[in-house]
Amino acid sequence: MSTMPADFLIRPDATKQTAHYGKDVGDHLPLADVRAFTDAYGTTPITH
Secondary structure (H helix, E strand, C coil): CCCCCEEEEECCCCCEEEEEECCCCCCCCCHHHHHHHHHHHCCCCCCC
16 A cells, blocks of 8 residues: 555634544544544544
């Protein structure tokens, strides 16, 4: 595989909260961080 994962949390005002660049295909932003973000901003994560 030639690409590595990158996860981003973007606030409702379109500013970056978090950028996580994975070291391997299984390295993603911890789910607890995503849940804390959605609790704080009342948003639903979008995945692609």
